[in-house]
Amino acid sequence: MSRTTSRRARAVAALALGAALAGCTAPQPWVKPYEREHFADPIMSFNRDPVSSVYLDHVLESREGARGATGAVGGGCGCN
Amino acid sequence: MQLEQGTGASRPARAVPDTVLTPFNRTLLALCVIVAPALAGVLPEDRADVMWHNYNGGDITVQGPSVLVQKRVGESFAFSAGYYEDMISSASIDVKLSASPYHETRKQQNVGVEYLHGKTTYAMGYIHSKEPDYIANTTFYSISQDMFGDLTTVTLGYRRAWDQIYRDVKQPDGEIINDPTFHERADHRGYTLSVSQILTRNLIADFNYELLTDQGYLANPYRKIRYLSPGQGQGFTLADQVYPNTRTSNAASIQLKYYLSWRAALSGQYRFFRDTWGIVAHTIEGNYTQAWRHWVFDGTLRWYRQTNADFYSDLFPYANYQNFMARDRELASFTDWTVGVGASYQFNVPGAPWISKSTANVRFDHLFIDYKDFRNALLANEYGPGNEPLYKLNANIFQIFVSIWF
Numbered sequence: 341m342s343r344t345t346s347r348r349a350r351a352v353a354a355l356a357l358g359a360a361l362a363g364c365t366a367p368q369p370w371v372k373p374y375e376r377e378h379f380a381d382p383i384m385s386f387n388r389d390p391v392s393s394v395y396l397d398h399v400l401e402s403r404e405g406a407r408g409a410t411g412a413v414g415g416g417c418g419c420n
Numbered sequence: 421m422q423l424e425q426g427t428g429a430s431r432p433a434r435a436v437p438d439t440v441l442t443p444f445n446r447t448l449l450a451l452c453v454i455v456a457p458a459l460a461g462v463l464p465e466d467r468a469d470v471m472w473h474n475y476n477g478g479d480i481t482v483q484g485p486s487v488l489v490q491k492r493v494g495e496s497f498a499f500s501a502g503y504y505e506d507m508i509s510s511a512s513i514d515v516k517l518s519a520s521p522y523h524e525t526r527k528q529q530n531v532g533v534e535y536l537h538g539k540t541t542y543a544m545g546y547i548h549s550k551e552p553d554y555i556a557n558t559t560f561y562s563i564s565q566d567m568f569g570d571l572t573t574v575t576l577g578y579r580r581a582w583d584q585i586y587r588d589v590k591q592p593d594g595e596i597i598n599d600p601t602f603h604e605r606a607d608h609r610g611y612t613l614s615v616s617q618i619l620t621r622n623l624i625a626d627f628n629y630e631l632l633t634d635q636g637y638l639a640n641p642y643r644k645i646r647y648l649s650p651g652q653g654q655g656f657t658l659a660d661q662v663y664p665n666t667r668t669s670n671a672a673s674i675q676l677k678y679y680l681s682w683r684a685a686l687s688g689q690y691r692f693f694r695d696t697w698g699i700v701a702h703t704i705e706g707n708y709t710q711a712w713r714h715w716v717f718d719g720t721l722r723w724y725r726q727t728n729a730d731f732y733s734d735l736f737p738y739a740n741y742q743n744f745m746a747r748d749r750e751l752a753s754f755t756d757w758t759v760g761v762g763a764s765y766q767f768n769v770p771g772a773p774w775i776s777k778s779t780a781n782v783r784f785d786h787l788f789i790d791y792k793d794f795r796n797a798l799l800a801n802e803y804g805p806g807n808e809p810l811y812k813l814n815a816n817i818f819q820i821f822v823s824i825w826f
Contacts, residue, residue, distance in 0.1 A: 369569025375621040378679040383709045383716060386626050386675060386687070391469040391488045392762075392783060392819055399475055399817055400758065403789060405726050405750050406693035406701035408610070408630030409671035 461539045461566040461573075463498040464490045469823045477787065477815020479511040484525075486821075496536050500545070504528040513811065514749070517797055518644040518658055520590070526551035532560075539566035553586040553598060553641075562612070577612035587641040606636030622679040629672045639663035645747040646797060647736040648805060655805040656797070659739060661746045664731070669695035673703075685709040698730035699751065718762040720785070728753040734795050735806045749811075753792040760785035760817075769824070777825040782818075789813040 382388050397410050467490050474483040484505035492498045505528070511521035532545030540563065547558040562577035587602040611631045618624050644658035673691035680686060686708055693701040705722040729751035731744035762783035769775045795808040803809070 369571050371571060371618050371621050373570070376618065378622055379618065379624060381679070381683070381685075381711075383683070383685045383711055384624065384677060384679055386624075386677060389469070389764075389781065389821070389823065391471050391486055391821060391823075392781065395471065395473050395486060395819060396760075396783075396785060396817065399785075399787070399815075400722075400724075403750060403787075403813075404701065404724060404756070405695075405697075405699040405729065406671060406691070406703065406724070407669060408612075408632050408693070409628040409673040409691055 461536070461541065461570065463492050463534055463536050464500070466491050466826050467823060468826070469821055471819060471821030474818045475815060478513065478813045481509045482506050498534045500532045502530045513796065513798060514643050519642050524552055540564065552596070553588045555584045557582050571618045573616040575612070575614040579610040581608040585637050585641065602641065604637030606634060606638060609633045624677050626675040627673070632669045634667040636665060638665065638667055639746070640748055643748055645736055645745045647739050647741065654800040656735060656800060657739070661748070662744050663746060664697065664744055667695060667697055669693065683711040697751070699726055699728070701726035714766045716764040720758065720760040722758040725755045726753065728793060734793050749791065749794050752794040754789055754794070756787060756789040758785055758787050775824050775826050779823045781821050781823065785817040787815040787817060
């Protein structure tokens with residue numbers, strides 16, 4: 341095995357090892373809890389007033405063929 | 421107008437209004453009330469809403485109350501209960517063509533419970549909807565999990581619904597009863613996947629996917645197709661719709677919301693929809709929210725477009741033209757626009773220290789639907805069948821409600 345080939349093999353092995361180790365590491369939150377104050381503001385909710393948004397969807401879905409996956413189902417924090 | 425019966429006798433009957441959802445869609449929407457507050461890792465707030473709604477358009481008025489109460493019990497449980505009512509007065513174009521104007525009321529009750537354990541929230545509930553010619557029962561279940569430092573929330577949901585469908589007819593003495601010769605059933609299943617992701621300190625994304633399947637009687641028993649019959653009456657004849665007994669649909673949406681530094685929020689949403697009936701639909705919506713002192717103002721613009729179902733036609737060439745035939749407007753090709761504004765005012769309730777926050781809210785929306793292949797058949801005498809003007813619908817939607825947090 342030539343020296344060049346050996347270097348390449350080591351580089352590939354190092355990359356593979358690095359990738360494997362990265363895969364074993366849980367993603368670190370890149371938005372810290374103390375940086376999320378804006379999401380506590382009700383205006384950032386996807387569904388601030390459920391009684392209202394559900395009614396409006398009711399009116400629209402009664403006239404349209406499409407259904408489901410409306411934003412009203414989800415909440416501001418990944419609700420159902 | 422008369423509804424033609426299978427016996428050949430013509431008796432006045434009512435028609436299902438076009439503002440009334442299929443029961444499964446109703447329950448889907450009701451689920452939003454119950455499940456939407458199910459924040460993984462956070463139970464919904466103690467809150468009560470009382471609303472009056474009014475829809476007016478296309479010679480239909482639908483109005484009624486809606487009440488929703490959510491209450492935590494201990495650290496791990498939250499319960500919810502809701503009541504919704506539609507009082508319908510309809511003389512829509514469909515009613516005028518094939519049935520008779522009518523009034524009726526639909527009542528819906530729902531209950532739900534959520535259990536929080538660590539970063540996981542379990543939810544389940546039950547919905548019951550009843551009107552003179554339709555009864556629907558639904559159960560639903562969901563599980564939500566916070567992960568990746570609470571930046572991500574994943575929710576899986578399942579629901580099951582059972583409907584019983586009747587058809588009302590008017591007796592010679594004027595009494596309206598269920599047609600004893602007509603009783604159908606429909607079953608529904610729904611599967612949902614939702615992912616919410618905090619992207620930056622000001623931006624959040626929400627992805628939703630929903631698979632829905634229906635089996636059973638899926639047509640509207642009051643509405644009719646029409647087919648050409650030259651030389652007879654108005655040049656067309658009405659006949660019963662024939663729907664497939666199954667339907668499967670897929671819908672996926674992505675929504676982004678961004679916080680603006682002057683305490684405002686901007687959001688945009690896109691939804692794609694496709695089903696086994698051949699309907700493909702796109703929805704684009706934008707919202708702007710502005711807080712100002714005790715007020716919060718909202719503005720919405722929504723655009724929607726769909727293609728028609730494979731078996732839809734405004735006017736079939738002849739009777740029994742194909743195995744499945746429909747003329748429901750909801751299955752036609754059309755584009756619609758919705759423009760809405762809302763205002764919310766936060767106030768204090770004197771003498772009620774147990775109320776931590778209260779708001780009075782109003783919202784107005786205008787809906788415009790521009791049909792591409794649904795014609796005003798009531799004008800057939802004037803223009804000839806198939807040459808009538810395309811139908812357009814303008815509707816005003818009004819909501820007023822009070823919310824309290826306690």
